[in-house]
Amino acid sequence: MAAWLIILLIGVVLLILGFTSLGHVFLWIGIAVLVIGLIFALVGRGRSRT
Numbered sequence: 001m002a003a004w005l006i007i008l009l010i011g012v013v014l015l016i017l018g019f020t021s022l023g024h025v026f027l028w029i030g031i032a033v034l035v036i037g038l039i040f041a042l043v044g045r046g047r048s049r050t
């Protein structure tokens with residue numbers, strides 16, 4: 001499983017269990033890891049073409 005997906009799932013579970021502040025932190029970290037991974041994938045893909 002991807003790291004960002006695991007972090008997002010942990011965040012959702014914590015939100016459901018009532019740990020809202022900790023759940024929000026995990027959600028934001030998961031989203032940040034996903035976005036950074038997408039940016040690196042696009043940049044790496046662009047460089048491999050040239």
